[in-house]
Amino acid sequence: MHxxxxxxxxxxxxxxxxxxxxxxxxxxxxxxxxxxxxxxRDVARGRAAVRGAGGELVLLDLADLGSVRAAAAEIRxxxxxxxxxxxxxxxxAMGPRADTADGFELQIGTNHLGPAALTWLLMPALRAAGxxxxxxxxVTTSSLGHRTGRLDxxxxxxxxxxxxxxxxxxxxKLASLLFAAELDRRLRLSGDPVLSVAAHPGMTESSLLAxxxxxxxxxxxxxxxxxxxxxxxxxSEGVGPQLAAATGPVHGGDYLGPTGLGEARGPxxxxxxxxAAQDPVLAGRLWQVTAAATGITPDPGRTLAP
Numbered sequence: 001m002h003x004x005x006x007x008x009x010x011x012x013x014x015x016x017x018x019x020x021x022x023x024x025x026x027x028x029x030x031x032x033x034x035x036x037x038x039x040x041r042d043v044a045r046g047r048a049a050v051r052g053a054g055g056e057l058v059l060l061d062l063a064d065l066g067s068v069r070a071a072a073a074e075i076r077x078x079x080x081x082x083x084x085x086x087x088x089x090x091x092x093a094m095g096p097r098a099d100t101a102d103g104f105e106l107q108i109g110t111n112h113l114g115p116a117a118l119t120w121l122l123m124p125a126l127r128a129a130g131x132x133x134x135x136x137x138x139v140t141t142s143s144l145g146h147r148t149g150r151l152d153x154x155x156x157x158x159x160x161x162x163x164x165x166x167x168x169x170x171x172x173k174l175a176s177l178l179f180a181a182e183l184d185r186r187l188r189l190s191g192d193p194v195l196s197v198a199a200h201p202g203m204t205e206s207s208l209l210a211x212x213x214x215x216x217x218x219x220x221x222x223x224x225x226x227x228x229x230x231x232x233x234x235x236s237e238g239v240g241p242q243l244a245a246a247t248g249p250v251h252g253g254d255y256l257g258p259t260g261l262g263e264a265r266g267p268x269x270x271x272x273x274x275x276a277a278q279d280p281v282l283a284g285r286l287w288q289v290t291a292a293a294t295g296i297t298p299d300p301g302r303t304l305a306p
Contacts, residue, residue, distance in 0.1 A: 004247050008033035011079050011129065012246065013122070015060060015115070016090025018045040021141075021201055023053060024239040025087060029246070030054040037075055039090070062090055062114030064101035065294055072121035083125040085246050087139040088115035088176075093169045104293065105157045107165075111172035113156075115140065116179050116290050123194070123299035130193030135252075139245045140180040140198045142173045142255070144263060147274045149174030151282065153289040174277055175286060177255065182283040184253040190300035195252040199245040202258035202265050204238025233258070233265035244268040 012029050016022040017038035030036045030053050038053060039060035040046030046057045056078075060071035075083065091111045100109035119138055130136035149170030155161055156175075158168060177198055184196035241256040248268075250256070255273055260266025276282065291298045 004028060004032040004243060006033055007247065010034045010084040011037070011082060012085040012087065013037045013039070013058075013075055013083055014055075014087045014089055015039045015062065015118070017053070017055070018042065018049045020235055021204065021239050021242065022089045023049055024235045025089060025242055025246070026050075026055050027053040028239065028243055032247070034085075037078070039071060060118075061101075062118070063092075063104075063106060063110045065114070065117055065296075066101070068114055068117045069121065072118055075122060076125050079125060081125045082129040083122055083136065084129045085137045085139065086119060086122055086126060087141070087242060087246055088119065089139075089141050089242065090115075091141065091143075091172075093145075094165050096165070097163055099157075103157075105163070105168060107168045107172040108156050108158075108175060111169075112175040112179060113290060113294055115176070117294045117296050119179075119183065120296050120299045123192075126194045127192050132193055135193040135195045137195045137197060137246060137250075138180075138183060139242060140176050140183075140196070141242060142176045142180070142198050142200045143169075144200060144202065144257075145170045146173040146177050146200075146277060149274070149276065151175055151178070151276065151286065153282070153285045156289065156293065174274070177273060177277040178279070178283040178286050179290070180255075181253065181277070181280070182287045185280070185283075186287075186298075186300045187252060192300055195250060197245045197250050197252065197254045197256070199241040199256040199268075200263070200271060201238035201241060202233060202260075202263055204233050204235060204265075237265060241268040241271070 012034045014026050017026045018040045026036045026038045036055035038055040039058045041061045050057045061067040098106040126136040151171050180198040255271045257263045257271030258266040259269035
């Protein structure tokens, strides 16, 4: 990891920080001088993480919209309604079929609906912190898995289609990229001093498999687990694209990832989107469906129709 630009005076919110990429992100940003609000579902693990990274704990369960609302309100109060960077990092993968507290399929709920809701709820704080010379940022974390994703906005919960863990994960990460793109489009139209960028870590050793084992891992996760250490890069390398998206020179709409073979590992640089991830009609439809599902008014919302 290269040294980061000085982040003194910046307030950053990072989700999913008790291990893996989120913990590495928080540690690096706090080490560069940022005030880092680290979200976690578990109090004990969250307290241990903030002690090690030098951040501040905010309890948040992205699979519970009530928790998302409460966390957003707490963040806005504690920061004086000024957030410079939001890194939507937390996610789940390869676990058994389950639903969120609000009845959504777990992967789309945790990887897309929760982060989208948090982003909209924190937009006033992001808008207040940004200015034309140094806009604030929303960093949405996607995955190589988005390339296999197929998204049906009218069946986000997989009620009519045959569910599989891989298909649901790919769809959720495709949704992440589509949301980032639509957010960028609307921010450009609104003129708000906020950038929407996305990043993926390539094939990085992370806590996703460990978390899936705690919930009862699927066959795919168990088959992959013995090979994970040989096929993945260390977290210290995989976190590069997210750090570049959060602190480096970027433009709204950028998508960063490793630049090595197959974007599996290597230095951060431009990443490739699937054709579906570049579909503006699909992105606009997902935006509308997400608003209806979460019950949260999108922000920015004062834009032209797609």
